[in-house]
Amino acid sequence: MAKIYGPIYKLSLGQRQCVIISSPHLAKEVVRDYDVTFANRNPNIAALAFSFGGKDIAFSPYGPEWRMLRRIFVQEMQSKANLDAFYGLRKKEIKKSVKDVYAKKGNPIDVGEMAFSTVINMITSMFWGGTIQGDSNCK
Structure with a gap:
């Protein structure tokens, strides 16, 4: 797009x-x-469950705790070495999602669910070495 x-x-x-x-x-x-502008989000119920009630960097309201989480995230998670180390895992999950989309050609796809599943699979793959059970990446 x-x-x-x-x-x-x-x-x-x-x-x-x-x-x-x-x-x-x-x-x-x-x-x-523009981090302050994009810092506050209204999480849906799934995001609240996944983020321990909105207590992570993605859904915490802007303030001292959010700034601390952001600093840690930028220094540790987004370092060039970490991003380079997980390139293969990210690429694998994207290829899997694209393959799933092509397999559903002509059928409706829940893009939001597919994107969410792809990101969750990337994160779980990076942190725990595997993806969520029973993922289909799209319906």
């Missing part, structure tokens, strides 16, 4: 409006320069 709409665009996923940033340069600018 970035080839059609450019490096930043709006996407409606159900009732949610999402801003998609596909350029690493723009993503860096957003998290560095």
